[in-house]
Amino acid sequence: MREFEYFAPKTVKEALSLLSQYEEEAEIIAGGQSLLVIMRQGLFTPKYLIDVKGISALDYINRDEGKGLRIGALTIHRAIEKSPIIQRHFKVLSEMEGNLATIQTRNWGTIGGNLCHGDPAGDPAPVFIALMAKLKLASLGQERIMEVEEFSKDYLEVALEPNEMLVEIQVPTPPPNTGTAYEKLTVMKGDMGIVGAAVSITLSSEDGVCKDARIALSNASSIPLRVREAERQLIGKVLNDDLLAEAGQVASEEAETTSDVHGSAEYRREMVKVFVRRAARKALERARAG
Amino acid sequence: MNGELKELKLTINGKPYELKVKPQALLVDVLRKNLRLTGTKQGCLTSSCGACTIVIDGKAVKSCSILALQANGHEVTTIEGLADGDKLHPIQEAFIEHGAVECGFCTPGRVMSAKALLDENPNPTREEIREAMQSNLCADEGYVKYIEAVEIVVKKTQGGS
Numbered sequence A: 001m002r003e004f005e006y007f008a009p010k011t012v013k014e015a016l017s018l019l020s021q022y023e024e025e026a027e028i029i030a031g032g033q034s035l036l037v038i039m040r041q042g043l044f045t046p047k048y049l050i051d052v053k054g055i056s057a058l059d060y061i062n063r064d065e066g067k068g069l070r071i072g073a074l075t076i077h078r079a080i081e082k083s084p085i086i087q088r089h090f091k092v093l094s095e096m097e098g099n100l101a102t103i104q105t106r107n108w109g110t111i112g113g114n115l116c117h118g119d120p121a122g123d124p125a126p127v128f129i130a131l132m133a134k135l136k137l138a139s140l141g142q143e144r145i146m147e148v149e150e151f152s153k154d155y156l157e158v159a160l161e162p163n164e165m166l167v168e169i170q171v172p173t174p175p176p177n178t179g180t181a182y183e184k185l186t187v188m189k190g191d192m193g194i195v196g197a198a199v200s201i202t203l204s205s206e207d208g209v210c211k212d213a214r215i216a217l218s219n220a221s222s223i224p225l226r227v228r229e230a231e232r233q234l235i236g237k238v239l240n241d242d243l244l245a246e247a248g249q250v251a252s253e254e255a256e257t258t259s260d261v262h263g264s265a266e267y268r269r270e271m272v273k274v275f276v277r278r279a280a281r282k283a284l285e286r287a288r289a290g
Numbered sequence B: 001m002n003g004e005l006k007e008l009k010l011t012i013n014g015k016p017y018e019l020k021v022k023p024q025a026l027l028v029d030v031l032r033k034n035l036r037l038t039g040t041k042q043g044c045l046t047s048s049c050g051a052c053t054i055v056i057d058g059k060a061v062k063s064c065s066i067l068a069l070q071a072n073g074h075e076v077t078t079i080e081g082l083a084d085g086d087k088l089h090p091i092q093e094a095f096i097e098h099g100a101v102e103c104g105f106c107t108p109g110r111v112m113s114a115k116a117l118l119d120e121n122p123n124p125t126r127e128e129i130r131e132a133m134q135s136n137l138c139a140d141e142g143y144v145k146y147i148e149a150v151e152i153v154v155k156k157t158q159g160g161s
């Protein structure tokens, strides 16, 4: 690995001052589970490395009914998977984490690092998009809030300014009668998904009509992709399995799949159909259960 | 300065260490090369094979995917820390008795994954054992005996349930 200068700030403020000092020449490292792979291959050679893993103030999970769920950017995947709060109120997040990489990676990799890496195959982003989550980004003396949906710009590119870091993920409390599910296609449990689909469905408590639907795909474009046309197939209707299949069909038309060793573009498109329907069935079942 | 040696203080197998390392040094390299704790193996260097698995603060992690400096102030346990003098750890014993070792290269990583699991959850299900060891790849012995070896440890420590 190429040499770099190393800093281990203990507070967010220290980290942000270092970022504002070195800007483009600096890179944050959290768990390094994604970053070190590309640094070891020499694909990325930062001059200054700012290690934020030790900033314990950004390691938290808390929730209240009004504000919803707040997750600190440095919370490890395993903590989200095992959190009783999340298992109880945001089961889909715990399920998604339980199937993200393997235990060793989940024990050191952070949720913030996953989102900031901007891999369209990543699992958390589509789930957060389905859950209408927002991100809190901080630079020295400033903070801004951004929808997760707006965050990814291109393959491995996110909307962070050079002097900014992600500090928190904010997930609102879902409306009543909402169900959310995530399904991904893998050869082995814990692999990166060949494609994945997150679906959230909200039913009206009076007549059971679908009030809202959100569908986001992983690994079906250069970014985690929200498929709005597919959502429109569901909104305003009394849902049945044919409509869920229709949403899958439309989603696969909206997807911008590409080919690689794990699957051809055509195969991925076909699998988007299957996985949107599969996740939608589960989401609907959960929405009906309240 | 770029590449300047940095101070690293950590506890390994209960013993405090203070040394100077390059910022780009991976934890697996510092363990093996600087400290000669060569029980931890370096396999793929891409975070795939699990041969470099060690335990930090009670959690199994891959030492090829962590900078040595990131372990500063932490408690590290490696395979060398398991036996008590000449007395092997029950997991090591079960691996040997049950024939869960062939060439041995993946064994330290596997034992460390099992150790982290059993410390956290002394009575895991077979599925939980499989999940905990899922990321420890083996090229010869296979994937059954070591799961059974962990089950043997569980049976012994849980009073034969």
Ligand SMILES: Cc1cc2nc3c(=O)[nH]c(=O)nc-3n(C[C@H](O)[C@H](O)[C@H](O)COP(=O)(O)OP(=O)(O)OC[C@H]3O[C@@H](n4cnc5c(N)ncnc54)[C@H](O)[C@@H]3O)c2cc1C
Residues within 6 Å of the ligand: A027, A028, A029, A030, A031, A032, A033, A034, A035, A036, A052, A073, A074, A077, A099, A100, A101, A102, A105, A108, A109, A110, A111, A112, A113, A114, A115, A116, A117, A121, A122, A123, A124, A160, A164, A165, A166, A167, A190, A191, A192, A193, B046, B047, B048
């Ligand atoms: C074997 C293996 C299997 C995997 N399988 C999956 C999988 O199935 N699904 C999945 O989604 N992921 C998977 N991953 C990816 C990985 O788990 C995550 O991307 C990883 O957890 C990233 O977190 P990190 O803390 O290690 O980030 P790092 O590697 O430290 O950082 C990643 C990037 O984010 C930036 N960054 C980190 N934190 C911040 C912050 N707070 N603010 C601003 N920028 C920041 C860094 O500068 C860097 O560019 C896998 C990885 C491995 C090695």
